[in-house]
Amino acid sequence: MASKPSIPKGTRDFSPTEVAKRQYIIQIIKSNFEKFGFQPIETPSFENSETLMGKYGEEGDRLIFKILNSGDYLAKANAAHLENKDSTKLTSSISEKALRYDLTVPFARYVVQHQNEIEFPFKRYQIQPVWRADRPQKGRFREFFQCDADVVGSKSLWQEVELVQLYDTVFTALGLNGVTIKINNRKILSGIAEVIGASDKLIDFTVALDKLDKIGEDGVKKEMMEKGISEEAILKVQPLFSFTGTISEKITQLSELLSESGEGMKGVEELRFICENVMKLGLNNSILDLDVTLARGLNYYTGAIFEVAPPKSVAMGSIGGGGRYDDLTGIFGLKNMSGVGISFGLDRIYLVIEELNLFPETVTATSKALFINYGDQEAFYALQAIQKLRASGVKVELYPDNTKVAKQFQHADKRGIPFAVIIGEQEMTSNSYSLKNLVTGEQVSVDFEGLLVALS
Amino acid sequence: MASKPSIPKGTRDFSPTEVAKRQYIIQIIKSNFEKFGFQPIETPSFENSETLMGKYGEEGDRLIFKILNSGDYLAKANAAHLENKDSTKLTSSISEKALRYDLTVPFARYVVQHQNEIEFPFKRYQIQPVWRADRPQKGRFREFFQCDADVVGSKSLWQEVELVQLYDTVFTALGLNGVTIKINNRKILSGIAEVIGASDKLIDFTVALDKLDKIGEDGVKKEMMEKGISEEAILKVQPLFSFTGTISEKITQLSELLSESGEGMKGVEELRFICENVMKLGLNNSILDLDVTLARGLNYYTGAIFEVAPPKSVAMGSIGGGGRYDDLTGIFGLKNMSGVGISFGLDRIYLVIEELNLFPETVTATSKALFINYGDQEAFYALQAIQKLRASGVKVELYPDNTKVAKQFQHADKRGIPFAVIIGEQEMTSNSYSLKNLVTGEQVSVDFEGLLVALS
Numbered sequence: 010m011a012s013k014p015s016i017p018k019g020t021r022d023f024s025p026t027e028v029a030k031r032q033y034i035i036q037i038i039k040s041n042f043e044k045f046g047f048q049p050i051e052t053p054s055f056e057n058s059e060t061l062m063g064k065y066g067e068e069g070d071r072l073i074f075k076i077l078n079s080g081d082y083l084a085k086a087n088a089a090h091l092e093n094k095d096s097t098k099l100t101s102s103i104s105e106k107a108l109r110y111d112l113t114v115p116f117a118r119y120v121v122q123h124q125n126e127i128e129f130p131f132k133r134y135q136i137q138p139v140w141r142a143d144r145p146q147k148g149r150f151r152e153f154f155q156c157d158a159d160v161v162g163s164k165s166l167w168q169e170v171e172l173v174q175l176y177d178t179v180f181t182a183l184g185l186n187g188v189t190i191k192i193n194n195r196k197i198l199s200g201i202a203e204v205i206g207a208s209d210k211l212i213d214f215t216v217a218l219d220k221l222d223k224i225g226e227d228g229v230k231k232e233m234m235e236k237g238i239s240e241e242a243i244l245k246v247q248p249l250f251s252f253t254g255t256i257s258e259k260i261t262q263l264s265e266l267l268s269e270s271g272e273g274m275k276g277v278e279e280l281r282f283i284c285e286n287v288m289k290l291g292l293n294n295s296i297l298d299l300d301v302t303l304a305r306g307l308n309y310y311t312g313a314i315f316e317v318a319p320p321k322s323v324a325m326g327s328i329g330g331g332g333r334y335d336d337l338t339g340i341f342g343l344k345n346m347s348g349v350g351i352s353f354g355l356d357r358i359y360l361v362i363e364e365l366n367l368f369p370e371t372v373t374a375t376s377k378a379l380f381i382n383y384g385d386q387e388a389f390y391a392l393q394a395i396q397k398l399r400a401s402g403v404k405v406e407l408y409p410d411n412t413k414v415a416k417q418f419q420h421a422d423k424r425g426i427p428f429a430v431i432i433g434e435q436e437m438t439s440n441s442y443s444l445k446n447l448v449t450g451e452q453v454s455v456d457f458e459g460l461l462v463a464l465s
Numbered sequence: 466m467a468s469k470p471s472i473p474k475g476t477r478d479f480s481p482t483e484v485a486k487r488q489y490i491i492q493i494i495k496s497n498f499e500k501f502g503f504q505p506i507e508t509p510s511f512e513n514s515e516t517l518m519g520k521y522g523e524e525g526d527r528l529i530f531k532i533l534n535s536g537d538y539l540a541k542a543n544a545a546h547l548e549n550k551d552s553t554k555l556t557s558s559i560s561e562k563a564l565r566y567d568l569t570v571p572f573a574r575y576v577v578q579h580q581n582e583i584e585f586p587f588k589r590y591q592i593q594p595v596w597r598a599d600r601p602q603k604g605r606f607r608e609f610f611q612c613d614a615d616v617v618g619s620k621s622l623w624q625e626v627e628l629v630q631l632y633d634t635v636f637t638a639l640g641l642n643g644v645t646i647k648i649n650n651r652k653i654l655s656g657i658a659e660v661i662g663a664s665d666k667l668i669d670f671t672v673a674l675d676k677l678d679k680i681g682e683d684g685v686k687k688e689m690m691e692k693g694i695s696e697e698a699i700l701k702v703q704p705l706f707s708f709t710g711t712i713s714e715k716i717t718q719l720s721e722l723l724s725e726s727g728e729g730m731k732g733v734e735e736l737r738f739i740c741e742n743v744m745k746l747g748l749n750n751s752i753l754d755l756d757v758t759l760a761r762g763l764n765y766y767t768g769a770i771f772e773v774a775p776p777k778s779v780a781m782g783s784i785g786g787g788g789r790y791d792d793l794t795g796i797f798g799l800k801n802m803s804g805v806g807i808s809f810g811l812d813r814i815y816l817v818i819e820e821l822n823l824f825p826e827t828v829t830a831t832s833k834a835l836f837i838n839y840g841d842q843e844a845f846y847a848l849q850a851i852q853k854l855r856a857s858g859v860k861v862e863l864y865p866d867n868t869k870v871a872k873q874f875q876h877a878d879k880r881g882i883p884f885a886v887i888i889g890e891q892e893m894t895s896n897s898y899s900l901k902n903l904v905t906g907e908q909v910s911v912d913f914e915g916l917l918v919a920l921s
Contacts, residue, residue, distance in 0.1 A: 014516055014574045014797045017562050020509035022575055024582070025589070028505040044855040046862025048830045049484040053476035053608055054510065054564075054594060055530075060470055074511075077531040077560055079598040083550040091547070096539040104533055106473050108510075118470045119478055126480070128879040130865055133481070138510060142535040152509055165865035167844055174852065290848055341470045374504045388623055392746055396630065399500045406502025409586055409621035423584040 019143070019151030029374040031154075031359060035136055037182045038156050038353050045175050047134040047158045052115040054138070055106045062107070064114045064340060072142045075104040108140040112157045113350075114340075120161055121341035129162030148356065159350030161337055169283045169313045169333065172351050173297065174290065176317055176329060179353065181293040184367040187320040188328070189296045193303035194280050195310045195332070197263060200273015201249075201301070204266070205242040212304060214238060218249060219302035226250050249301060256284045259299045279312060311335040315351055319361045328357045375404075377464045378428035378444075379421040382408040387432045394430075394442065394457060403464045405430075421447055428464060475599070475607030485830040487610075487815060491592060493638045494612050494809050498590040501631050503614045506589050508571040511562045518563070520570045520796060528598045531560040564596040568613045569806075570796075576617055577797035585618030604812065615806030617793055625739045625769045625789065626746070628807050632773055632785060633751040635809065640823040642750040643776040644784070649759035650736050651766045651788070653719060656729015657705075657757070660722065661698040668760060670694060674705060675758035682706045705757060712740045715755045735768060767791040771807055775817045784813045831860075833920045834884035834900075835877040838864040843888045850886075850898065850913060859920045861886075877903055884920060 016022060023031065039049075055076055062070055078085070082103045090099040109115050112135045120127060136156045145151055158175065160168050173190055180188045198215070202208035213236035217229050224232070229250070233243055248262045260281050267273030280299065287297055303314050312333030319325050331351030338346040362368055380391040391407050398405045408417045421429050431443040431452075442460050445452040455463065472478060479487065495505075511532055518526055534541070538559045546555040565571050568591045576583060592612045601607055614631065616624050629646055636644045654671070658664035669692035673685050680688070685706070689699055704718045716737050723729030736755065743753055759770050768789030775781050787807030794802040818824055836847040847863050854861045864873045877885050887899040887908075898916050901908040911919065 014578050015513065016509050016516075016574075016578075017511060017513055020511065022509070022579065023507040024579070025504035025506060028507055032505070041855075043830055044858065044860050046832045046860065048481035049488070050481060051479040051484055053472050053478070054596070055473060055476065055608075057471065057473055060472075071535070074535070075533040076564075077533050077556065079527070079530070081552045083552040083555065086550075094539040094542075096537045099539065100533065108532075118472075122470050122472075123478065123480070128876060130876075132862070140510070152511075160865065163865040165838075167838075167848070167863060167865050170848070171863070178855065286845060286848075289845070290852060374499055376502045382621075382623075389742060389745070392623070392626070392742075396746060399497075399634065402500065404500050404502065406588070407623060407627070409616065409619040409623050420584060420586075 017151070019145030019149075021150065021152070025374050029372050030363075030368055031355065033368065033372045034183065034355060034358055034362070035154075035156070038179055038355075039134070039136060041175060041179045041182060042134040042158050044178075045132075045158070045171060047132045047160075050116075050119060050133050050135055051137060052109070052112075052119055052135070055108050056115060056118065058101065058105055058107045060118050061110055061114060062101075065110055069110060073110050074108040074140045074142055075100055076106040076108065078103055078105055109137075110141060111139050112137060112155045113159075113337075116157070116159060116161075117338045118341055120346065121338050121343045124343060130160055131162055132158070132160045134158040148360070150356065154355045156353040156355055157350055158352075159337075159348050161346055161348040164335075164347045166279060166282050166313075167286075168349050169279075170286045170290070172315065172331065172349065173283070173287045174292070176315070176351060177292040177295040180295055180317070183358070183362060185320060185358075185361065185365070186294040187296065188294075189298050189318040189321075190292075191298050191300040191303050191316045191318065192280065192283065193300055193314045194276035195307070195312055195314060196272050196276025196279065197267065197301060198276075198304060198307070200267035200270035200276055201246060203270040203273060204245050205238055207238070207242075210236060210238050212307065215302045215304040221250065252301060256288070256297065256299045260284065263301070276312075283313060305330055306332055306334075309334045313349065319357075320365070323361050323364055325357055325361055325364075328354045328361060330354075373425065375425050376406045377403055377426070378405045378430050379417070379424075379426045380405065380407045380430045380432065381414060381417050382411045383414075383431075383433060384411050387437065390437050391430065391432050394460060397457065398461060398464060401461060401465065403461070405464065418447075430460070473607070475601030475605075477606060477608070481830050485828050486819075486824055487811065489824065489828045490639065490811060490814055490818070491610075491612070494635055494811075495590070495592060497631060497635045497638060498614050500634075501588075501614070501627060503588045503590040503616075506572075506575060506591055507593060508565070508568075508575055508591070510594070511564050512571060512574065514557065514561055514563045516574050517566055517570060518557075521566055525566060529566050530564040530596045530598055531556055532562040532564065534559055534561055565593075566597060567595050568593060568611045569615075569793075572613070572615060572617075573794045574797055576802065577794050577799045580799060586616055587618055588614070588616045590614040604816070606812065610811045612809040612811055613806055614808075615793075615804050617802055617804040620791075620803045622735060622738050622769075623742075624805050625735075626742045628771065628787065628805065629739070629743045629753065630746065630748070632771070632807060633748040636751055636773070637749040639814070639818060641776060641814075641817065641821070643752065644750075645752045645754050645774040645777075646748075647754050647756040647759050647772045647774065648736065648739065649756055649770045650732035651763070651768055651770060652728050652732025653723065653736065653757060654732075654760060654763070656723040656726035656732055657702060659726045659729060660701050661694055663694070663698075666692060666694050668763065671758045671760040677706065708757060712744070712753065712755045715757075716740065719757070732768075739769060761786055762788055762790075765790045769805065775813075776821070779817050779820055781813055781817055784810045784817060786810075829881065831881050832862045833859055833882070834861045834886050835873070835880070835882045836861065836863045836886045836888065837870060837873050838867045839870075839887075839889060840867045843893065846893050847886070847888050850916060853913065854917060854920060857917060857921065859917070861920065874903075886916070 061073055087102040138152055138154050140152050176190050202211040217232040221229050230243055248266050264277045303316055310332035314332040316327045317329035319328050333349040335347045337348035382388050395405050427447055429445045441454050441456055444455050517529055543558040594608050594610050596608050632646050658667040673688040677685050686699055704722050720733045759772055766788035770788040772783045773785035775784050789805040791803045793804035838844050851861050885901045897910050897912055900911050
């Protein structure tokens with residue numbers, strides 16, 4: 010192999026620094042998931058194709074990575090599809106497994122498969138990679154981690170309350186102050202659809218309404234009419250064009266607007282319960298916002314819809330999202346299993362924290378000190394100390410080779426190791442260590458206790 | 466879908482308890498890797514096929530999971546191979562990516578690709594899943610984790626010394642006392658091959674010698690001769706048939722036996738350096754053993770060879786292994802890059818710890834207390850306390866629904882949650898909490914401070 014090796018497009022190698030930073034975020038998410046009573050599960054990287062196919066729409070099916078059957082896979086290939094070179098149809102006869110596309114469908118499969126062992130309501134979290142054969146672009150990868158927390162088996166709205174708190178707690182712990190947790194409700198969107206007289210126009214309606222800041226009321230109305238929404242319908246939802254004020258005020262406006270839609274009013278009551286309790290309990294650093302243009306996951310969400318926007322100083326899309334879906338496991342034959350969950354967007358959160366310079370300096374997987382190697386006797390003396398330091402939990406290492414001292418110091422420098430320990434005959438005779446601070450250049454002679462204190 | 470969904474054979478779902486136990490092991494391995502100065506990297510789950518193919522022998526190539534190209538993959542398929550239904554030859558024209566088979570080849574690829582950013586010697590660890598299309602059987606899976614630590618870019622034998630210490634430290638931290646860290650050296654095996662006059666008989670020789678305990682000296686010699694090793698050759702290595710005593714004694718015997726083999730004597734000196742320093746520095750709980758029948762990885766190891774056997778009370782194969790390979794990155798065009806590393810067998814370590822009942826009781830991802838839900842007012846009061854408890858790092862949860870109290874207690878019981886917190890009108894009026902120990906049945910009334918202390 011003459012040229013340098015490479016990795017598939019859309020995938021990434023993570024360096025030690027990057028892994029340490031990612032682990033820092035994951036650890037905070039994970040520990041808060043557990044504080045909120047969620048328990049971890051893990052599912053296989055690949056599922057039987059029938060588990061995944063048909064669950065994400067036609068586009069989703071195309072973006073699922075399929076695994077070629079092992080052995081003589083052509084022996085079982087469908088002859089007609091092979092003859093016709095019909096790739097799409099041939100796939101199912103030469104591939105029985107596929108890489109997971111998200112964590113939600115595998116979770117639904119898990120719940121149905123293990124329903125007799127699970128104690129419901131089941132609060133689970135899952136932090137694992139997923140794969141999508143999407144066209145790679147800035148911030149979009151073919152392999153990326155999802156961090157999901159879901160509760161299944163209870164319709165209680167206290168869970169929505171707690172999920173908002175969970176978002177707030179995690180982002181506060183990450184130092185990300187001022188994120189906006191947007192909330193909406195599918196039933197309110199249904200109510201609006203009822204009022205504007207056509208549910209098929211709902212997406213057009215919300216997309217247009219979302220541009221209010223940019224193109225003004227007249228611009229929005231023009232766009233709505235172009236999309237076939239009648240003037241009369243638009244008039245009926247006129248309050249949405251001046252939809253400002255506190256959450257309570259917004260809820261009051263919505264309850265007037267949707268008073269004739271039973272479904273819409275149910276949504277208003279759900280929103281009221283969630284928002285009132287969240288506000289009474291109080292958030293640390295996040296802003297709760299009722300956003301009726303929030304229409305993500307319209308196909309599967311049935312109640313609350315969540316989306317989190319980063320602090321306003323950062324230009325980036327949502328860093329989290331989720332909602333309530335009343336029939337999570339129906340696709341696998343287990344009916345009436347309501348679920349609600351949220352997801353954290355690891356890659357974007359990473360970029361936001363990086364941009365705001367919020368990674369603590371201590372986030373590093375590097376050693377605290379490098380013991381300089383002056384020869385086998387000195388190395389042995391060093392390892393006696395290293396052994397005890399490690400037993401006390403201190404990360405230290407010995408430069409393996411007795412090479413030029415300047416090179417060894419350079420190594421510590423390039424690795425970002427803050428201390429060097431120098432051991433020569435004098436140190437060995439006096440049972441001491443010369444400890445050099447590589448940042449300040451200061452050097453002191455210490456005994457083992459002094460070494461332990463300085464490096465702990 | 467009428468029947469219950471399932472997962473592909475050889476793969477596993479991990480329940481909350483299983484994930485918690487696996488994470489416990491991984492966390493101990495990881496923190497000790499870092500204490501020893503190893504830094505984490507992560508590589509993509511799939512690599513370009515050319516990176517993996519041809520690196521693991523013909524059998525390995527067959528066991529690599531290939532990913533079908535996306536889109537109209539048949540358009541680019543080799544027409545002749547398609548016509549002939551030659552699965553093996555067709556693969557490369559319909560599949561460009563493959564799931565990683567181990568962590569060593571991706572690491573070698575990483576080192577070569579990033580050689581200009583890496584500061585050598587490079588101590589990296591990697592804990593990620595790998596995939597093999599092996600026939601699944603007890604303890605052998607198609608998806609499993611590898612936990613590897615390697616140093617690349619130095620030939621110093623101090624690293625072998627430290628790797629033995631690393632094994633000892635990890636297994637000690639896991640409470641696994643009495644593991645045997647077996648050590649051998651490829652150069653000693655080469656020396657033996659020289660002495661018995663045929664390197665192609667070396668495997669037959671070590672396999673037969675390994676049966677000494679079972680079939681006795683005569684049996685072993687008989688088997689050797691059946692394999693074509695001459696009586697004369699066997700006589701020359703006669704000392705190996707009474708190869709007992711301390712490591713020092715064994716090394717003395719080896720140096721006599723291999724005195725005429727330059728390569729063999731180099732192996733003896735390496736072994737002497739490693740073993741003497743390990744013994745002088747001392748191990749915590751593990752036994753170091755020189756085992757000349759240890760011949761794993763004969764194709765790539767060039768120096769030390771390691772293998773770890775579980776405590777003798779457990780009947781299980783090796784729970785770790787590794788060695789020195791002088792040309793790790795040569796396959797990708799970077800010559801003279803010596804490496805040495807060890808691996809921990811997560812699945813087997815899990816089974817051993819389970820069998821010896823060594824998982825601490827605290828290894829669980831379950832909550833410390835369940836707040837019983839008596840209605841919205843009580844739930845709100847509960848969440849005020851829960852919020853503060855979580856802020857102090859305590860894992861607690863509210864039963865989401867105001868359902869039968871007996872059912873809620875049953876839920877806590879089945880989940881293994883040790884405490885229940887009961888809140889009624891009386892508690893709300895007196896600003897207190899009734900805390901019930903679900904193991905002893907004892908119930909006390911406490912204020913928030915009391916709650917915090919009891920649950921911390």
